Amino acid sequence: MIQVARQEFVKDPVRRTGIGAPFTAVTLTLRKRPPDTGRDERYRLTVVGGLAALSLDAMASVAYGPEAIVLVLAVAGGAGLGFTLPVTMTIALLLAVLTLSYRQVIAAFPDGGGAYGVARAYLGRRASLVAAASLVVDYVLNVAVSVAAGVAALTSAVPELLPHTLRLCLGVLVAVTAVNLRGIAHSARAFIAPTAIFVGSIVVVIVVGLLRGAPAVAPAAAQATALETVGVLLLLKAFANGCAALTGVEAIANAVPSFRAPRVRRAQSAEVALGGLLATMLIGLAVLIEKFEIHPADGVTVLSQVTTASLGDGFGYYLVQFATVVLLALAANTSFGGLPVLAQLLANHNNLPHLFALRAERQVHRYGIGFLTITSAILLIVANGQMNVLVPLFAIGVFVGFTLSQVGMVRHWLRERSANWRGRVVLNGFGALLTGCAALVVTATKFTEGGWLIVVTLPVLVFLMERVHRAYTHIGDRLELGRVPTPPRPNRSLVVVPVGSISRLTRDAIAAALSLGDRVEAVHVTHPDDDTKAFVDAWDEWNPGVPLVQLYDHRRRLGEPLVEHLRRATEKQVFVLIAEVEPDHLWQRILQNQRGAVLARALRRRTDAVVARLRFHVR
Amino acid sequence: MIQVARQEFVKDPVRRTGIGAPFTAVTLTLRKRPPDTGRDERYRLTVVGGLAALSLDAMASVAYGPEAIVLVLAVAGGAGLGFTLPVTMTIALLLAVLTLSYRQVIAAFPDGGGAYGVARAYLGRRASLVAAASLVVDYVLNVAVSVAAGVAALTSAVPELLPHTLRLCLGVLVAVTAVNLRGIAHSARAFIAPTAIFVGSIVVVIVVGLLRGAPAVAPAAAQATALETVGVLLLLKAFANGCAALTGVEAIANAVPSFRAPRVRRAQSAEVALGGLLATMLIGLAVLIEKFEIHPADGVTVLSQVTTASLGDGFGYYLVQFATVVLLALAANTSFGGLPVLAQLLANHNNLPHLFALRAERQVHRYGIGFLTITSAILLIVANGQMNVLVPLFAIGVFVGFTLSQVGMVRHWLRERSANWRGRVVLNGFGALLTGCAALVVTATKFTEGGWLIVVTLPVLVFLMERVHRAYTHIGDRLELGRVPTPPRPNRSLVVVPVGSISRLTRDAIAAALSLGDRVEAVHVTHPDDDTKAFVDAWDEWNPGVPLVQLYDHRRRLGEPLVEHLRRATEKQVFVLIAEVEPDHLWQRILQNQRGAVLARALRRRTDAVVARLRFHVR
Structure with a gap:
């Protein structure tokens, strides 16, 4: 079958804001779509x-x-x-x-x-x-x-x-x-x-x-x-x-x-x-x-x-x-x-x-x-x-x-x-x-x-x-599609930042977390043979103003200790903010250590936490 | 070569909180690791x-x-x-x-x-x-x-x-x-x-x-x-x-x-x-x-x-x-x-x-x-x-x-x-x-x-x-590894929630966003043939209390209009909260529409926004 080429680039996306939302002042700027006739017909x-x-x-x-x-x-x-x-x-x-x-x-x-x-x-x-x-x-x-x-x-x-x-x-x-x-x-x-x-x-x-x-x-x-x-x-x-x-x-x-x-x-x-x-x-x-x-x-x-x-x-x-x-x-x-x-x-x-x-x-x-x-x-x-x-x-x-x-x-x-x-x-x-x-x-x-x-x-x-x-159909039922949902209400939020080392990346992650959460904590998962003391010393020297939680896991797992920790949180809304380096060159993508991906997957499957990933662009 | 089996399950991860962080009261509960000798030697x-x-x-x-x-x-x-x-x-x-x-x-x-x-x-x-x-x-x-x-x-x-x-x-x-x-x-x-x-x-x-x-x-x-x-x-x-x-x-x-x-x-x-x-x-x-x-x-x-x-x-x-x-x-x-x-x-x-x-x-x-x-x-x-x-x-x-x-x-x-x-x-x-x-x-x-x-x-x-x-080495330089970073400071934050339909998923996403940001906006990307009017009517009926921004794209792209929109944000810290259904059965994973993944990839490459993904678990 045929797909007639109808793709056109609209430089400035048309913008329209919702009408009648009571808490916000809004304007209506709905621009008409280009009509579908005329030159289009030539391609038919x-x-x-x-x-x-x-x-x-x-x-x-x-x-x-x-x-x-x-x-x-x-x-x-x-x-x-x-x-x-x-x-x-x-x-x-x-x-x-x-x-x-x-x-x-x-x-x-x-x-x-x-x-x-x-x-x-x-x-x-x-x-x-x-x-x-x-x-x-x-x-x-x-x-x-x-x-x-x-x-x-x-x-x-x-x-x-x-x-x-x-x-x-x-x-x-x-x-x-x-x-x-x-x-x-x-x-x-x-x-x-x-x-x-x-x-x-x-x-x-x-x-x-x-x-x-x-x-x-x-x-x-x-x-x-x-x-x-x-x-x-x-x-x-x-x-x-x-x-x-x-x-x-x-x-x-x-x-x-x-x-x-x-x-x-x-x-x-x-x-x-x-x-x-x-x-x-x-x-x-x-x-x-x-x-x-x-x-x-x-x-x-x-x-x-x-x-x-x-x-x-x-x-x-x-x-x-x-x-x-x-x-x-x-x-x-x-x-x-x-x-x-x-x-x-x-x-x-x-x-x-x-x-x-x-x-x-x-x-x-x-x-x-x-x-x-x-x-x-x-x-x-x-x-x-x-x-x-x-x-x-x-x-x-x-x-x-x-x-x-x-x-x-x-x-x-x-x-x-x-x-x-x-x-x-x-x-x-x-x-x-x-x-x-x-x-x-x-x-x-x-x-x-x-x-x-x-x-x-x-x-x-x-x-x-x-x-x-x-x-x-089952998913639609659970999502209550077709019904008007109850209005959303904000909850108390906890933002957890897994940290592995202290760097600008850590700083940016904690800054982002502080911009968001009611409570922020940094979490450091330690394994056998890790130099825990050195990390704690460096953290204390830096003193970023958020508490540091250390989770020890004998089996060198990344996700499991964090999953266990999040289950103990009392806040209704839990966020995990994972900071990662995003190299600009495509080949350098293989330099990423994939820890963020492993962590995100474990959290996604086993908790209700919202996983947020901050990318530090290296140019 | 040989890897001697040394994996042991520690039921309750040892927990340690940072010392001397000025804004928090903390306790120190560092439990000693099990010694490496003794029964371990048997396996050598x-x-x-x-x-x-x-x-x-x-x-x-x-x-x-x-x-x-x-x-x-x-x-x-x-x-x-x-x-x-x-x-x-x-x-x-x-x-x-x-x-x-x-x-x-x-x-x-x-x-x-x-x-x-x-x-x-x-x-x-x-x-x-x-x-x-x-x-x-x-x-x-x-x-x-x-x-x-x-x-x-x-x-x-x-x-x-x-x-x-x-x-x-x-x-x-x-x-x-x-x-x-x-x-x-x-x-x-x-x-x-x-x-x-x-x-x-x-x-x-x-x-x-x-x-x-x-x-x-x-x-x-x-x-x-x-x-x-x-x-x-x-x-x-x-x-x-x-x-x-x-x-x-x-x-x-x-x-x-x-x-x-x-x-x-x-x-x-x-x-x-x-x-x-x-x-x-x-x-x-x-x-x-x-x-x-x-x-x-x-x-x-x-x-x-x-x-x-x-x-x-x-x-x-x-x-x-x-x-x-x-x-x-x-x-x-x-x-x-x-x-x-x-x-x-x-x-x-x-x-x-x-x-x-x-x-x-x-x-x-x-x-x-x-x-x-x-x-x-x-x-x-x-x-x-x-x-x-x-x-x-x-x-x-x-x-x-x-x-x-x-x-x-x-x-x-x-x-x-x-x-x-x-x-x-x-x-x-x-x-x-x-x-x-x-x-x-x-x-x-x-x-x-x-x-x-x-x-x-x-x-x-x-x-x-x-x-x-x-x-x-270049990445380490840019991350300023080895130097003590400046302390993190919170910024004004904007949380953008892309919405496609109105459901419990949308409600949860907006609730999560409201728990976080100083400013929250919902964004709806529309394409040719979409029934925009019906969506706006439904939104107004629901009236969740956040402004709705509509972005029109002639080329049916998902990421591009949002990327353009985010570039105009004045807040220093921009979050995009993507809500997705996470089915519990493994085979149902293929039912996900992958729009979240496409959006996340576009944002990751082309913006500095933090991409947060909320999973709505369907059981």
Whole structure:
């Protein structure tokens, strides 16, 4: 998905003071925010831009979708491969229904729907979490599959790289992650060229192939004779496997607000264009596969074989392969735009830890990105970088999401009863039925080929999100969120300053403590072999005017004696002021002795004291 | 080295309050520490215990020392291998001088000398840092060599494991690290049995071998004919390589305080016993190598071949190999006792970051242990777990340390002029000359075989320690360490409380702030899309009696607006009180949103404000 760059530096933060607080004189200086329109609109998406930026992972599935079909049918030999076109036509039909259904989603959810949003609005929390879990699974799989498919395209063109498949996959993953952690401003224009080149070259492959009488280069011979006869199960399996080509068709509907006005119209046009282009490419490739009698081969992708047969093995071939590699890397990249935004939304709804909503200094969601990288790296390692191991996992989550959003849409029309609602219910209902059946078929036929992993993962994710939600609810109850708390009252305060030596740092710490507390005491923890006498003498010579408490610990612990001491304090409000040196050079950070950190951690876990840390900046 | 368990739990920490602080009435309740003698003495080392616990890495070098000699001489074929005994005798002679020299070090430094201590006392800072660097290098190499040699002993006995050499090495390293991170109390007694079994079995191998007419099992045939003639350079190389057998003879002198009284006498006896045993084993093995015409062979250690030739390949053989594996693992373990203690000493002298002096909760020096594990893992990976790649690196650092401590001892005697000082000067001077020459020979002959790495590493380490020392000196100057600081004076204070929502947490934070500051203000950072109006309304309804400042940031940053705001404060003492939820369950820690941490980091780097963090414990 896309993040339009909207970051602007406001030099002087607008300032506003609270109104009506009785003890203070306040002024109101609320300056209006800059309006969100005008020049902002320039950065939004046109139909072509939206098609490029949002549908590139759908387009990219052309690189592995047809192969997924052929791979299943090949077990029935030539007879099986003869069904490539019918199976592809079925998938294209499903695609047509989905495209029309999503046209309606766009109209109904101009703020960007997405399966999670639709399910949350119309199907309740539990269903929305199922949708969210399926989306999370898909984002992760999209990264793994796209990377593996991109590397497969590369190793098809350069067979010398074949033994390094896994390392290449991980390298691409690291590169994509690094780019995203730096926080690139995704610009739609940057995606237009690679997408156009890819679509263009696939179209050229299809047209040239259709015109050509015989393959330019003879394809690899069939590797084995028929092992199975063509049956319903085999066709269902081929259909299920090929449905991986449908991933990503929902992306445009999720991102309607990114389009230029009139948003809905433009987004709908982009959706229809995507459906048309994708169907054309899938059917065209299927025709060529049958025409050239392509068989799956080790180390060479089906798309690569089709390209060779159509264009020969010269410059044109390498151009297509290269465009495929680039497009697949960009397709992997779309997950890095999408998952963190979804995770932020889930975190805002208390279903994921709130840190997923945190953007770090470069305005990137580093936790979302990190999650995506680690999980897809694990998938790639387990699958040893093999695209065809990963593709069967893909379609299950996709269809769960499709089905939930279609069912949600049916509920929507039933509730809204806007113009033409009957026709719309029928269309979305038919979509729901088809995708629901597809989800069942896909799950049943792929269960043993890794599908079980998705069947296990989805409920586990839902369970974990429920747990997180319950924990936040509990915390909210304890914090009495939503109720007006009693007014705060000051208490008598004790400020404890742990001291280790006598220096300007100690002086500053005690000065800070004296500025704060009703009572201040310095605490010195001594261990065996410490020269206690020398310290006390130095302290007495200095005579800073606060009492010194010495705590002796035989076991050289830092935190424990202080924790015990604080438990004996009678003040309600206890502060511990830890003074530390903060060197200015970054490398000098390793010179800090970490005692402050150890102490702070012990106090944080075991007491209610407020830990204050004073940094003495050394320049 | 050994850490005698002296940890005792003192239930009620002794408490002492400062004397003569004018503003407070204080009492003096300093309880005496338990005396260090008596039952403590029981845990100290006898001669046998010291021999076991402190010399086991010296003994363990029998597993790789003879092999290092044979490996060099074998390039000159049978004629070269005929020089095994003479080269070993030279090394034994050097060992005798070293043993006598260290007897004197023990007498002169009853508090534990070590090359670093001696050089620091008599040769100045720079020389002491060179000694320290050589010790650090040796500790690391001892881990890598011992682990590799132990695995070599294992794979000699079980050839099926040979392809897994590196993984076995890393596994052993991880196991040793884990044991040390858990903080075992090293008990001398635990070391007696393995060391005794190892020494006993080597002695049996030698005696049986000497009595036997022909080898029990014929050794591997020579792999190639003579490639070189026997020359001075070859003999020097063999000597240099074999000097790896001398590593560890200084350990007893470093740990005199661990012995039972009379410490010096017992330590000296242990040192002499070590020298005698080690020399006997080395010479005995050399005799057998010549007698049985052992040649170096791939995948089988020389010690393993000698054992087979002497005891056959039955139960006795496996016992010796197993004892060797165990002893080498324990030898690797001694570095984990030694390096962290040295690093602590260096940190106390400001030559290493102070965190090396920090013992974590289990009383282990986890930074020292971590450093040792990582560096030796890198060495093992680079050397692919091959013992014979690592051994040549070993002796350089050892001899640099030997030479520095001998030269330091000469200075010592010249300054002290105690009884017999002339004789002592001659002995230590002779030792310094021999080890100095050995250092040169070892460096020159091994430079191209990895010795350059040590030659580069030593000055780099010295340079880094100098840099650290300079940085600490600078920090000390800025802290005015050693001077009596001016008395601390309280200042007017401002306490800023960042608020995000209104809850009990906010209430507690403002109550704490009111207990502290002269002036308190609540700060609310708002971002685009935030519902500012709702927050202000809620605040006004609550009306907690402190002014609310609103800071608007277009870029959704957390820290920056607050940093800018604090810069405008007029108070000298500024506190920022960050309130956070602290869940009680460990897993719930991930529910924290990390905003507090991000804010604290920004403030710490860019302001002088004291950051106080209040934890609201949710149970």
